[in-house]
Amino acid sequence: MSAPASRHDLAPTAGEHRDIAYRLERLTELCRALGSQRDIPLLLERILLTARDITRADGGTLYRTTENGEALCFDISVNQTLKMHQGGSSGQAISIPDIALTLPDGKPNLAAVAAYAANTGHSVNIADVYQATGFNFNGMRLFDEKYGYRSQSILTVPMQDHEGELVGVLQLINAIDPETGQTVPFSETDQHFIEALAAQAAMAMTNQQLIGRLENLFESLIKLINIGIGEKSPHTGRHCEQVPQLAMMLAEAAHNATEGPLADFRMTDADRRELWLAALLHDCGKIGTPSHIVEKATKLETIFDRIHLVDTRFEVLKRDAEIRVLQEKLALGASLTPDKAAELDAALEAERLQLDEERNFLRRINFGNEGMRAEDQQRVLDIAEHSWRGPDGQVRKLLDDEEAGNLRIRAGTLNDAERAIINNHIVITIRMLESLPWPKQLARVTEFAGGHHERMDGKGYPKGLTREQMSVQARIMAVADIFEAVTAADRPYKRGNTLNEAVDILAGFKARNHIDPDLFDLFVRERIYEKYAEQFMHPSQIDEVDLSRIPGHGG
Numbered sequence: 001m002s003a004p005a006s007r008h009d010l011a012p013t014a015g016e017h018r019d020i021a022y023r024l025e026r027l028t029e030l031c032r033a034l035g036s037q038r039d040i041p042l043l044l045e046r047i048l049l050t051a052r053d054i055t056r057a058d059g060g061t062l063y064r065t066t067e068n069g070e071a072l073c074f075d076i077s078v079n080q081t082l083k084m085h086q087g088g089s090s091g092q093a094i095s096i097p098d099i100a101l102t103l104p105d106g107k108p109n110l111a112a113v114a115a116y117a118a119n120t121g122h123s124v125n126i127a128d129v130y131q132a133t134g135f136n137f138n139g140m141r142l143f144d145e146k147y148g149y150r151s152q153s154i155l156t157v158p159m160q161d162h163e164g165e166l167v168g169v170l171q172l173i174n175a176i177d178p179e180t181g182q183t184v185p186f187s188e189t190d191q192h193f194i195e196a197l198a199a200q201a202a203m204a205m206t207n208q209q210l211i212g213r214l215e216n217l218f219e220s221l222i223k224l225i226n227i228g229i230g231e232k233s234p235h236t237g238r239h240c241e242q243v244p245q246l247a248m249m250l251a252e253a254a255h256n257a258t259e260g261p262l263a264d265f266r267m268t269d270a271d272r273r274e275l276w277l278a279a280l281l282h283d284c285g286k287i288g289t290p291s292h293i294v295e296k297a298t299k300l301e302t303i304f305d306r307i308h309l310v311d312t313r314f315e316v317l318k319r320d321a322e323i324r325v326l327q328e329k330l331a332l333g334a335s336l337t338p339d340k341a342a343e344l345d346a347a348l349e350a351e352r353l354q355l356d357e358e359r360n361f362l363r364r365i366n367f368g369n370e371g372m373r374a375e376d377q378q379r380v381l382d383i384a385e386h387s388w389r390g391p392d393g394q395v396r397k398l399l400d401d402e403e404a405g406n407l408r409i410r411a412g413t414l415n416d417a418e419r420a421i422i423n424n425h426i427v428i429t430i431r432m433l434e435s436l437p438w439p440k441q442l443a444r445v446t447e448f449a450g451g452h453h454e455r456m457d458g459k460g461y462p463k464g465l466t467r468e469q470m471s472v473q474a475r476i477m478a479v480a481d482i483f484e485a486v487t488a489a490d491r492p493y494k495r496g497n498t499l500n501e502a503v504d505i506l507a508g509f510k511a512r513n514h515i516d517p518d519l520f521d522l523f524v525r526e527r528i529y530e531k532y533a534e535q536f537m538h539p540s541q542i543d544e545v546d547l548s549r550i551p552g553h554g555g
Helices: 014-036 040-055 113-120 138-147 188-232 234-256 269-281 284-288 307-335 338-365 374-384 401-407 416-423 425-434 445-449 472-487 499-511 517-525 528-536
Strands: 057-065 071-079 084-087 124-126 154-160 166-176 387-389 395-397
Touching (some): 014 040, 040 071, 040 166, 071 166, 113 124, 113 154, 113 166, 166 188, 234 517, 269 445, 284 425, 307 387, 338 374, 374 401, 416 425, 425 445, 445 472, 472 499, 472 517, 499 517, 499 528, 517 528
Antiparallel strands (some): 057 071, 124 154, 154 166
């Protein structure tokens, strides 16, 4: 169905040589773009415009296969005479029905010229659609009638990748003679060039789609890990979702800084993706941390809260005290006077009140806080020395050494051994991430994710890095991780701080050389805490932040 080209059997003229050189130059430019362009819609538009340029076509349409591969959909349409540009960068949607590749009876659709090219894999080159037979051109004739146009020559080329898979169809309308301005048929040279262009474009599109699918697959695997963490520890799952949001807020503020110590920090889109993935994965090592440690709500909690066992021991002490008094009364017999009985009862009541007070004290300090007083720690040791008789008849201390040690935890609910286990999650995170074959553009994911527990003074973990040894992104991760943690209202071992309290806590971290002072100042100056609070904090936590207490921000 290819129309013969004029002069195709003769030696090329000097003008034709120049024309071919121009086409090759435009194809070379397109090939370079195909290798570097990641935006598929812009890539498709570049393909169509280049095809129209090298064939001197008045118009053109690019079809793409639908997701299910059952039809062709109009993606971009241009027409120079009508000054028409639909789809692509125009922002104007193409409201034309898809072209089915199969008929209702299951047979291939060979009536529509685009569907024919798609189904057969062959190009269609027609000199005049109004004189052609074998195809249904009703749609094109309706278009001509509506816009007062005259479609004549048409070149339709399937776009197939290296495996023969259909990617789309490229269709050009009305080749224009540069000397006369008249519509002429598309030549065989035109067809050969467009077939070469379509093949290269299809492979580039397939590669870009493959890259996109792999990136989506990788991000889905990350989400899969976070789902697993979320099922194990719901608050950790939410933490892994919200830290990336806060990290990107702070990173964008640093990127936009035009003065100060962060004025030179800039990110490309690839840099942003790298930081985003690192933030999503920063706690992936917690998938290996025991749930009873991650979710430890009280100092005595393991699989269950052992404060209830302590409660039982107090009840035993109260029972034993009551039995002791009753036995003393029985021993006195007839000599028990009312005054003596009242004295014994009063002593029993005082002892019971003392035991209740000590039990309530232990229940209260069983919940973690940010600083247990030294006198309260000593009181735990004093209470632990009480003796009680267990079910086996053995007399033992009211609290064993492990229980007394847990109840004396100064801050939070984790003892030293448990803290070491949970801190090890960052080592597991680094090991997991280092095991992946990261491409060049994601090579720093491990460094960013693995640095969120380092400190500016080198006293962090696991590597003891100093500020100078850390990237800006790793320092951003540290700020985001802390602020999300102190504002989170879903932690079983603490309440969610108010916004003012959280900023004050973060200021303390800056004062102790824990976090980057420049990033903290940017965080406060740009009021990133407010943007984060609006999206992720409960309204009851959002109060007025008193900046007068923060050095350098009180004005």
